[in-house]
Amino acid sequence: MVESILESLKTAGKKLTKPRKALLEILESSPLPITAAEVYARLRKGRHAIDLVTVYRNLAMLQELGLVNPVGLHEGQMRYEVCHGREHHHHIQCRGCGLIVDLLLCPIKKLTDLVERQTKFAIEGHALEFVGWCPQCR
Amino acid sequence: MVESILESLKTAGKKLTKPRKALLEILESSPLPITAAEVYARLRKGRHAIDLVTVYRNLAMLQELGLVNPVGLHEGQMRYEVCHGREHHHHIQCRGCGLIVDLLLCPIKKLTDLVERQTKFAIEGHALEFVGWCPQCR
DNA sequence: TCCTAATTGCAACTGAGCTGCATTTAGCAC
DNA sequence: GTGCTAAATGCAGCTCAGTTGCAATTAGGA
Ligand SMILES: [Mn+2]
Ligand SMILES: [Mn+2]
Ligand SMILES: [Zn+2]
Ligand SMILES: [Zn+2]
Numbered sequence A, B: 001m002v003e004s005i006l007e008s009l010k011t012a013g014k015k016l017t018k019p020r021k022a023l024l025e026i027l028e029s030s031p032l033p034i035t036a037a038e039v040y041a042r043l044r045k046g047r048h049a050i051d052l053v054t055v056y057r058n059l060a061m062l063q064e065l066g067l068v069n070p071v072g073l074h075e076g077q078m079r080y081e082v083c084h085g086r087e088h089h090h091h092i093q094c095r096g097c098g099l100i101v102d103l104l105l106c107p108i109k110k111l112t113d114l115v116e117r118q119t120k121f122a123i124e125g126h127a128l129e130f131v132g133w134c135p136q137c138r
Numbered sequence C: 001t002c003c004t005a006a007t008t009g010c011a012a013c014t015g016a017g018c019t020g021c022a023t024t025t026a027g028c029a030c
Numbered sequence D: 001g002t003g004c005t006a007a008a009t010g011c012a013g014c015t016c017a018g019t020t021g022c023a024a025t026t027a028g029g030a
Helices: A003-011 A018-028 A036-045 A052-064 A109-119 B003-011 B018-028 B036-045 B052-064 B109-119
Strands: A068-071 A079-082 A090-094 A100-103 A122-133 B068-071 B079-082 B090-094 B100-103 B122-133
Touching: A018 A036, A018 A052, A018 A079, A036 A052, A052 A068, A052 A079, A100 B109, A109 A122, A109 B100, A109 B122, A122 B109, B018 B036, B018 B052, B018 B079, B036 B052, B052 B068, B052 B079, B109 B122
Parallel strands: A090 A122, B090 B122
Antiparallel strands: A068 A079, A090 A100, A122 B122, B068 B079, B090 B100
């Protein structure tokens, strides 16, 4: 369990309950963004069964604290990945098999200033996802 | 009613029914992406009431034919905008008031080759949206 | 150990979007 | 124009992700 996450939780007055701890461990051990249902399923298998609604509530809370990153791949459910120790990055998903791959790049950072000047918005974030066909499915 | 849309429909063996025509007119007159529910609401007001399920089915079909573009702003429902006569572009939405603005740019085109080389995927498309705070809300 | 705010689980709910099916309609052939 | 048929529609009921209300439980500081 990463120290910085524990600290953020404490600062925000959040308790480290057993369900929450189990959920965080699942999230941290997942290299790719996973859905609430997947978190739930893994917890059941691992004898740490917690309610699905608790999964949802915790994911929402962690997102609020900026500890997990929501990834909306427009293909079913929302997915989440922990932020800590991972560079800001984006994803590509295969239309055939659903395979998700991390893209270790972000072409948007440099663009933010331009968009802010153009729109007068204060930009808070962006979402960028690619879809395509993986080597097996193409 | 744009000619090229009618042509595409005909080619695909689709009929130009009254509900479909009314829906297309709403879509074409909307400068920004709108939701199925919004399309439905405007149709009701305009004395062209059609069923909401017909709206969904038509939007799905038009998307399949590549005539409308789905825009997932992760803030509620899916939105749609007609493609014809509009350059490929992206959007920014305000977290405060929900205002959506067209961004007449796409920084991704140049990147596609790089991502394809990196991942061996055949890239079919991408989604890019910004969130932030508009001048009124910031 | 005690206390209280935070958290949980359960059950019931919401809301977007989809499916099955009987009825209607566009558009083509005659 | 009439008749025909595949496409499309409306209705009702469904699915599935995610949320809400609430009583019972628990973490963790005093
Ligand atoms: Mn990732
Ligand atoms: Mn647009
Ligand atoms: Zn980025
Ligand atoms: Zn683009």
